[in-house]
Amino acid sequence: MIEEATPDVSGFTTFCDDIRFEVDGKVTMVGCYHGEMTINGGFPSTLAKFAMSIIFTQKRELFEPVLKLHVFLPGDPENEPGIVVDVDSQIDITKTDRPRIGARANLVLSPLTINAPGVIKVRIARQGRYHNVGSLIVAESSSTEPPPRS
Template sequence: MKEEQRPDIYGQVVFCDDVRQESTGKCIYIGVYNSNLMIVNGGFPATLSRLSFAISVFQKREIFKPQFKIRIFVPGDPDDVPSIEAEVGEGVADSMAGEIDKTADALGLPKGEGLRNYVHVFTVMQFDNFQIKSTGFIKVQAEIGGKRYRLGALAVGSPQAKAG
């Protein structure tokens, strides 16, 4: 069976309590949420002591836009007004795209394949005392070149909300 081609722009989010980085550069995700977050003590509104988002965005090298926005919606937000919006990008022009070949060469990967074709932007966003107003979804989007791309969503619920 033929493998489908990757889209030009795609991404993913790991929703968790905390993200730490080892001296080797590896990330440690603590308290990862698989597909839902259950508020078990009390109902809504609820406050999490910390919520972290490990966000990866991949863009095809030929169309790479180094500056873009991350948009985070919490339950109750209007469809076009996120609670959180942040600019993401490189501090030095062409530094992200320039790292692709260095990394691929260091790994011994062939030219013109895989890793060399996409620029990977990784960022961690952490929020203390994260407010959740109601049941629904925490949604993360990337806005790149005037288009929005869904990166991930986390369902939020509570037994008290169901009972109410």
């Protein structure tokens, strides 16, 4: 089998209800979504808390230390993200021999209002180009029954 080369830049996002940082350095992600979030009760919908853990890596020889994280919520115009975050890796690459350099951003939004069904899109802006690091479909529940109570 032929193995594909690793892209120059790559990344991914884990979408969840909360991110918790433990004393021993571990990270716990609570209520992870698998490709789709279903909203019960219609739009707009306000979530008490919503989180994203974003990982982005670059080849060492192409390393760009300052990036922008753009999050587009359903209904945002194509060129106007609802959330923009500066990501500064703060890594001195002269002190590491790793072939890839990574950056991590954990966003916990509380509260978050989603105005319409659609897609939450996470992009890294790097050297004038967007890199897709995650998408989550936001759909309205087709059920007319209220969600179960525990």
